[in-house]
Amino acid sequence: MTARYWRGFALPGVAWLCLFVVVPAYAVLAMAMGRVNLLLVPIPAWSPATWNPGWVSKAFSGALPGGEYWPAVRNTLVYVTASLGLCFAIGYPVAYYVARHAKRTKTLLVVLLVIPFWVSYLLRMLAWIGLLSTDGYVNKLLIDIGIAHPPNWLNGNAYSVILALVYGYIPYFILPVFAGLDRIDRSQIEAARDLGATPFQAFMRVTLPLSRPSILAGAALVVLPMFGDYYTNDLISASPRTNMLGNEINLFVQGGPEKNLGAALVLVLMAILLVLMIYYVVQTARDARRFA
Amino acid sequence: MNRSTRRTFIRRAGMAAASLTLPGLIEACGSTTPTGGASATASASKTPVGPGGLPLARPYRPVTLPIYADNKAIASGLTPEKGPLQFYNWDAYINPDVVKSFEKKYGVKVEISTFTTIDEAVAKISSGAVQFDVFVPELVFLERLAVGKVLQPLNLTYVPNLKANVWPSLANPWYDVGSRYTVPYTVYTTGIGWRTDKLPGFDPANLSNPWSALWVEGPKISGKVGLLDDQHEGLAMGLLHNGVTDVNTENPADLNGAKNALINLVNTANLKFDTNEYQHLADGSLWLHQAWSGDMASVPTYAPQGTKASIFRYWWPTDGRGPIDNDTFGVLRGAKNPVLAHLFLNHLLDVKQAFNNFTFLYYQQPLNAMTPESLIQKGYIVPNLDTTIIRESQFKNGLVQGPLSDRGEVLWENAWAAVKSA
Numbered sequence: 001m002t003a004r005y006w007r008g009f010a011l012p013g014v015a016w017l018c019l020f021v022v023v024p025a026y027a028v029l030a031m032a033m034g035r036v037n038l039l040l041v042p043i044p045a046w047s048p049a050t051w052n053p054g055w056v057s058k059a060f061s062g063a064l065p066g067g068e069y070w071p072a073v074r075n076t077l078v079y080v081t082a083s084l085g086l087c088f089a090i091g092y093p094v095a096y097y098v099a100r101h102a103k104r105t106k107t108l109l110v111v112l113l114v115i116p117f118w119v120s121y122l123l124r125m126l127a128w129i130g131l132l133s134t135d136g137y138v139n140k141l142l143i144d145i146g147i148a149h150p151p152n153w154l155n156g157n158a159y160s161v162i163l164a165l166v167y168g169y170i171p172y173f174i175l176p177v178f179a180g181l182d183r184i185d186r187s188q189i190e191a192a193r194d195l196g197a198t199p200f201q202a203f204m205r206v207t208l209p210l211s212r213p214s215i216l217a218g219a220a221l222v223v224l225p226m227f228g229d230y231y232t233n234d235l236i237s238a239s240p241r242t243n244m245l246g247n248e249i250n251l252f253v254q255g256g257p258e259k260n261l262g263a264a265l266v267l268v269l270m271a272i273l274l275v276l277m278i279y280y281v282v283q284t285a286r287d288a289r290r291f292a
Numbered sequence: 293m294n295r296s297t298r299r300t301f302i303r304r305a306g307m308a309a310a311s312l313t314l315p316g317l318i319e320a321c322g323s324t325t326p327t328g329g330a331s332a333t334a335s336a337s338k339t340p341v342g343p344g345g346l347p348l349a350r351p352y353r354p355v356t357l358p359i360y361a362d363n364k365a366i367a368s369g370l371t372p373e374k375g376p377l378q379f380y381n382w383d384a385y386i387n388p389d390v391v392k393s394f395e396k397k398y399g400v401k402v403e404i405s406t407f408t409t410i411d412e413a414v415a416k417i418s419s420g421a422v423q424f425d426v427f428v429p430e431l432v433f434l435e436r437l438a439v440g441k442v443l444q445p446l447n448l449t450y451v452p453n454l455k456a457n458v459w460p461s462l463a464n465p466w467y468d469v470g471s472r473y474t475v476p477y478t479v480y481t482t483g484i485g486w487r488t489d490k491l492p493g494f495d496p497a498n499l500s501n502p503w504s505a506l507w508v509e510g511p512k513i514s515g516k517v518g519l520l521d522d523q524h525e526g527l528a529m530g531l532l533h534n535g536v537t538d539v540n541t542e543n544p545a546d547l548n549g550a551k552n553a554l555i556n557l558v559n560t561a562n563l564k565f566d567t568n569e570y571q572h573l574a575d576g577s578l579w580l581h582q583a584w585s586g587d588m589a590s591v592p593t594y595a596p597q598g599t600k601a602s603i604f605r606y607w608w609p610t611d612g613r614g615p616i617d618n619d620t621f622g623v624l625r626g627a628k629n630p631v632l633a634h635l636f637l638n639h640l641l642d643v644k645q646a647f648n649n650f651t652f653l654y655y656q657q658p659l660n661a662m663t664p665e666s667l668i669q670k671g672y673i674v675p676n677l678d679t680t681i682i683r684e685s686q687f688k689n690g691l692v693q694g695p696l697s698d699r700g701e702v703l704w705e706n707a708w709a710a711v712k713s714a
Contacts, residue, residue, distance in 0.1 A: 038343055038344075038436055038440050039415070039418050039433075039436050039437070039440050039442065040411060040414065040433075041411075041414060041415040041418055041419075042415075068709070069713070071713050071714075072713050133577060154577075155515045155562060156515070156562055238521075238564045238565055239562065239565070240558050240563075240711060240712045240714040241558065241714065243714075247712070247713075248709070248712075248713060251708075251709055251712055252705070252709070255409050256523070256701065256705045257698065257701040258702060258705055259411075
């Protein structure tokens with residue numbers, strides 16, 4: 001009786017999941033298995049009996065190395081991995097400093113970290129165009145310090161896209177990591193020091209492992225939107241050479257006779273994310289057991 | 293000249309997104325539904341058929357759109373409804389003053405809803421969830437909209453300005469003989485824009501094939517060259533560079549050649565893809581760009597202070613053998629205010645309103661009174677950009693974007709997708 005009572009509390013959550021996760025995911029699948037009508041409006045195939053698997057097989061085979069969508073998939077994987085690495089390299093020390101060393105200024109620093117959220121993503125990206133253009137502030141600075149031929153940042157190169165992705169999403173990484181580091185019981189670190197660990201050893205063997213769940217959470221938060229991002233690329237690069245999976249999906253979904261193919265490419269993206277999410281769930285479950 | 297804002301950007305950004313689909317045509321009657329795995333292998337020898345079994349409209353193959361017994365035009369001489377008139381339009385694709393003057397004239401309200409891609413608009417209209425009166429169909433979608441009974445036939449007795457003011461060739465156009473469903477809105481060409489301060493002495497007209505300008509000049513100014521991020525316009529440039537003037541070709545070899553030419557340009561000239569060429573040329577971030585005539589007419593208004601309007605140029609062949617297109621207005625079948633809608637169409641074809649509209653859009657309407665001379669004389673465009681305005685004599689020779697067959701649609705989109713991930 002009581003068990004059933006408590007389980008009842010999961011109902012709203014389950015309903016939410018069904019309404020906003022399961023149904024939309026099925027809608028994408030039905031769309032990928034569907035057709036377009038006379039007016040090029042995509043018609044979903046709700047019943048598996050009417051499924052048309054052509055688009056899905058085209059999308060998945062095209063996403064493999066050598067396929068027509070492989071360059072986009074490869075770029076996406078490379079850019080997201082590099083951006084995540086940079087997010088960690090830049091974001092972790094920042095979060096660590098704020099959580100462990102900032103004392104009276106902690107609140108102020110957290111506020112400063114949140115402030116970028118106040119400006120819309122689009123505007124922040126547009127600001128980069130002003131900064132990075134050939135005669136922009138960055139290059140003016142570089143010329144001032146003696147670099148005669150500064151790079152053309154907006155020349156459709158991958159570095160600028162990665163830089164923009166990092167800048168756009170890094171607050172989402174720092175905040176959970178900060179929260180995780182802030183929660184770590186200082187007495188555990190003190191115990192490590194008492195037992196003879198150097199500060200570096202204490203960090204490597206206590207702080208870092210304890211903060212791993214929050215690193216994974218931060219990573220999930222930045223990786224998910226980066227995988228589907230296309231606008232950053234459009235604005236900062238505008239070159240097909242930095243095409244990402246999001247751009248490919250956008251191309252097919254926006255218009256034309258192959259909107260179902262766009263939906264099928266969304267399934268490809270979901271499959272990639274699913275692999276990552278399984279890793280995340282397994283790791284966090286393992287961490288939860290270990291640190292319980 | 294009024295300082296323009298982002299309006300054309302918004303309009304064109306939407307256009308671009310939509311035109312990834314241009315010319316939107318596929319899957320007419322189910323039997324030919326693309327199934328992803330099947331590769332399109334339409335050959336030029338077979339004459340492709342459009343939706344509903346209609347021939348694919350071309351200037352040399354005019355199409356009379358069918359009128360159905362259950363979808364008839366309204367009777368003549370009816371009293372206008374009380375409104376409000378529901379107008380479904382591209383974002384910022386009409387001068388608000390033109391709308392206001394209509395409201396004043398007929399004592400009604402006009403409510404404007406906007407869309408950013410034509411596919412989005414058609415999906416919304418055909419769902420029946422919304423009821424608009426006036427819509428702006430694209431030529432490439434027209435046959436589908438007529439056969440799908442999304443538009444209602446027009447009663448031209450309410451639209452006398454069509455015969456009075458519009459170029460004769462568009463008062464009775466090839467894509468809708470007898471103007472059964474549409475009246476024309478803007479006409480525009482697709483040519484090449486550049487800055488003379490960055491490219492002194494350059495002029496596509498000096499080349500044996502002017503359409504090769506990007507390929508000839510591009511590698512010398514790598515990273516400063518742009519192409520319209522638009523499936524049909526982009527591939528058409530590749531076709532014309534290769535000497536193929538059928539910009540509606542469904543020959544896979546032609547499209548493959550265009551695709552390869554563009555990929556080559558991506559690699560040799562670091563080609564950029566966007567639809568705000570007027571901004572890039574104005575601020576000097578790009579120097580040479582495939583461009584729409586209306587966007588080029590507006591370039592000086594985007595230039596930073598101190599930039600001379602005289603440095604901007606637009607080339608489009610004087611004989612008219614270049615890409616050209618026009619938009620249209622139509623009345624939707626589900627219109628609650630069909631009489632008012634007809635009167636609105638007539639209002640938009642008024643000469644005074646069209647000039648007023650030009651100061652906002654910089655896109656020309658095909659009216660006899662709207663010539664390069666009249667626009668320069670009024671100070672609406674600078675003399676060095678008179679090439680952005682077309683005359684009817686040129687228009688007749690133009691290479692028009694027409695609808696494609698189902699297979700052609702897939703062929704075009706796949707070629708473009710390959711270019712976009714080069």
